[in-house]
Amino acid sequence: MxxxxxxxxxxxxxxxxxxxxxxxxxxxxxxxxxxxxxxxxxxxxxxxxxxxxxxxxxxxxxxxxxxxxxxxxxxxxxxxxxxxxxxxxxxxxxxxxxxxxxxxxxxxxxxxxxxxxxxxxxxxxxxxxxxxxxxxxxxxxxxxxxxxxxxxxxxYGTALGMIERGRLRAGETALVSGASGGVGLALVQLARARGARVVAVSSAPKAGAVREAGAHAVVDRAGDLVGQLRAAAPQGVDVGLDVVAGELVGAGLPLLREGGRWVIAGALGGYDVAFDVRRLYLHNAQVIGSAMxxxxxxxxxxxxxxxxxxxxxxxxxxxxxxxxxxxxxxxxxxxxxxxxxxx
Structure with a gap:
């Protein structure tokens, strides 16, 4: 063969x-x-x-x-x-x-x-x-x-593993990074199918395709990312579904609501991360690793x-x-x- x-x-x-x-x-x-x-x-x-x-x-x-x-x-x-x-x-x-x-x-x-x-x-x-x-x-x-x-x-296996480990429920708000990639697009579809509100991060030229996949809002990764995310999810994010990591982890954790979960399954933005640990223990938040x-x-x-x-x-x-x-x-x-x- x-x-x-x-x-x-x-x-x-x-x-x-x-x-x-x-x-x-x-x-x-x-x-x-x-x-x-x-x-x-x-x-x-x-x-x-x-x-x-x-x-x-x-x-x-x-x-x-x-x-x-x-x-x-x-x-x-x-x-x-x-x-x-x-x-x-x-x-x-x-x-x-x-x-x-x-x-x-x-x-x-x-x-x-x-x-x-x-x-x-x-x-x-x-x-x-x-x-x-x-x-x-x-x-x-x-x-x-x-x-x-x-x-x-x-x-889709990786995406569903992230959603399950992050305990995403209908009615919650999910942030999806790298939303135009293979796992990212799967996360958008699966989170939408679960009944979540999906806020996706993507490049501007691909925003239309990400919306078509089911995202309720798409923010431009090249702009003021935190400002755009706060505007798109003014009540905060319940679950971060992150395949980028890098600087996004430190920037994204303060966006989590009380008891929020940040699930990481990739490191497109870098594997060496830093964040304010107070954003975890003062708000009962969790950072969850998810492999497959x-x-x-x-x-x-x-x-x-x-x-x-x-x-x-x-x-x-x-x-x-x-x-x-x-x-x-x-x-x-x-x-x-x-x-x-x-x-």
């Missing part, structure tokens, strides 16, 4: 297409013929080795540690079950599925992700990928296209997708041999929505 792999950390030039053996599903696993594979920032950062390690933030590392090269990239995959391994019901063959890419630390619905397809195990930049049977979700009845299904795992999702979160996401409650935006598609160009385009951040490969 054709696959796009990395053999070392580096720029897009380290992506190499190769002919490799079709993987065999082990006990309790399935083989999925990949129809669509979405791109994410985690693909870029894994390729670059940008995640660092505890106590050594500049050390080259995959999502959770050293990568076993060569590694097939790609955290997101949707397709059809082609073969089942021992112990897996045969009626899964032919099913249209989306793959939960997380490797969890335990069994059970509330397990934490400690690994990821495309980093700790081979991913979806290939014609076939294996996955544990309990991590493939039957989407045969979903109204979403294969391309839309492929956008769900990382972006739990099995329970992903099951909820699958239910939403089956019912068509979310409608992912696909900005562009590419053949597999243009994976490097697709990653370059992703890094430029000139699009709104998701980029998708067709293996």
């Amino acid at each position: 054709r696959a796009v792999r990395i053999t070392r950390h580096g720029g897009p030039e380290v992506l190499q297409q190769a002919d490799v053996a079709v993987p065999r599903p082990g006990v309790g696993e399935v083989l999925v013929r990949v129809v669509a594979a979405a791109l994410n920032n985690t693909d870029l950062w894994t390729r670059e080795g940008a995640y660092g390690r505890p106590g050594a933030p500049t050390t080259l590392s995959g999502w959770r540690g050293p990568i076993d090269f060569p590694r097939v990239q790609g955290a997101d995959a949707a397709g059809r079950v082609a073969v089942v391994g021992a112990g897996v019901p045969a009626d899964l063959v032919g099913r249209r599925v989306v793959v939960d890419p997380a490797v969890y630390d335990a069994d059970g619905p509330d397990a934490n992700p400690v690994g990821l397809m495309g980093s700790e195990r081979d991913g979806g930049y290939a014609e076939y990928v294996t996955a544990p049977a309990e991590r493939v979700h039957d989407m045969s009845d979903s109204p979403l296209t294969d391309d839309q299904l492929a956008t769900l795992p990382t972006a 999702h739990t099995p329970a979160h992903f099951a909820l996401l699958a239910d939403l997708a089956r019912g068509g409650a979310v409608r992912p935006v696909v900005a562009a598609t590419y053949p597999l041999d243009r994976a490097a160009q697709a990653q370059r385009d992703l890094a430029r951040r000139e699009h709104v929505g998701k980029l998708v490969l067709h293996p």
